[in-house]
Amino acid sequence: MKKITSINRKMKQIIDKFIGFFVYSLKKLLMYRVYIISEIIGALIIPVILQFFLWRSILQTNSIGYSLAEMMRYIVISNIILLFTQIHAEHEIESDIKTYKLGQKLLLPVRYFTGIAFRYISNGIARLVIIYLPVIIGISVFVGGKLQIYRLPYTLVALVAGFLLNGLFSVIIGLLSFWLTEIWGIAAIRNLLTGVLSGAMFPLDIMPERFHNIMLMTPFPYMSYFPSKLISDWSFDPNIVNKGILISLAWVMVFSAVAFLLMRHGLKKYTSSGI
């Protein structure tokens, strides 16, 4: 009984901490109106308009198994998912490691990784609710598509896995700052890789089947392509779905182990110079 009470108390403390971070992220997001508008225009509307003209001209002369409406539905959803899952924690981690900030954060009664996770998860949810959800609802009403209910749990797992994979990838790059003076080059390569190989620019199944199958073994498609297909393509192969969920969770475990090892070894090297 005592043990259950203690577990309940700990759970309550964790939830309270998360709510604290969530409210903080919400306040930060709502502080600047220009940020919200520029994110919708710069990161979503303009790229989608450009993609519309690109795909219209491609599909006029080529047949790749997608109609323009299907392609645009996929492009909009995959872009929104990538915006939601593409976390840029690497710059914050780099700044923490190269300054006094990591030292200060290490002394808080919330683990460094937990703090980072809470901050970005709550930021992601806040951005999803305030910026993307209205856009998704608008598109759903406009397109008039219907989501198959049985796919909902798969979609949620795929979204969480995509979020974790992207987040852990960014954490791993950020943690390299323990050894490297600058990580912006690696961060730029990561953005390019996740932008192209995650399928945010085009659906990966338009590529040859062999390439598509190889790609599905890597972590990238699970950052955007996989959850986007689950939402937008109602004939998406169930075998790929089941296998994909397992592969993405395996990659989450691999990334977590790498991040954990980097943090453990990095902290031994950390001198907190620049204080």
Add this chain to the structure above:
Amino acid sequence: MESQILVENVSKSYKTYIKGDGIINSLAGLFHRKYEFIHAVRNISFTVNPGEILGLIGLNGAGKTTTIKMVSGIIKPDKGNIKVLGCDPFLRSYHYRKNVSLVMGQKGQLDPDLSVIDSIKLYASIYSIDKKEALYRAKMMAEELNMAEVDLQKQVRNLSLGQRMKGELILSFIHLPTIVFLDEPTLGLDFITQRTIRDYLKNYKRKYNASIILTSHYITDIEDLCDNIYILNKGQPLYYGTIENLKCMVPNIRKVQFSASEHTINSIREQLCREVYKDDTSENVYSVRFRPDEMMEIMQVLSRGKDITNINFHEDTLDIIIESLYKNCK
């Protein structure tokens, strides 16, 4: 009384990359790098009891901040033993982290985009403090620090340096820590704000029996706050003890300056059996150095001099004493 902070024979060295001069050496550095070991701190030992403030003093690069980083558990020492609240701070146990605070002058934890209150609410959830209680504490602390309540609600980037530092202190003390590390908390602040912060720290220490380690380049902070001081020179201990004991160690800490004729000076020299120094810049101005316990004798001798005028007594300030310690060390 058991010490809350115990540091025994602690040493730390860093490896730094020595960059070659010119383009060829820079290119060579891509393949083969030269490193140098710098001994930041060597064999330092001290204790801090509950309700005590220890001042770390030293020139730039003396090892003060490295010491704070090691004692607070941010970095691991190469050698030696550190115990804070009975445990190794580098393990950073939950109990330890709930009871410790690190404040750095001009290197804050407040989010510039939000208000002090917003950060306090976040910290209340991090430290599992009731929100109402945290806000009440913040209000009380703001009152003590002469910070208007409305400033707590302003965006941090719109606050002055002094107000921001007060905000930092409120945030760092919101969980009422018993171990506090202060790295130059009054850096760049005006003298009234400095005094307010000093008074606040003194009251806090008394009220919560906190152990505080402080570094500051402002000697007034050290004299006003510290029960003990630890002087570091190039990472090595130079003095550890109270300010009073340090002053007692210095011979002839006091000085009397006066104007008198040549004849009177000769008489004083004979009576005191010591050197009387002539001032280089003014005519007929002389000075005599003496220990605090020789004060009466000096006054008696001077009162017998007929043409002595403009008598001024001085005592060497702590910065002069510390400077002389460094010079003797060289």
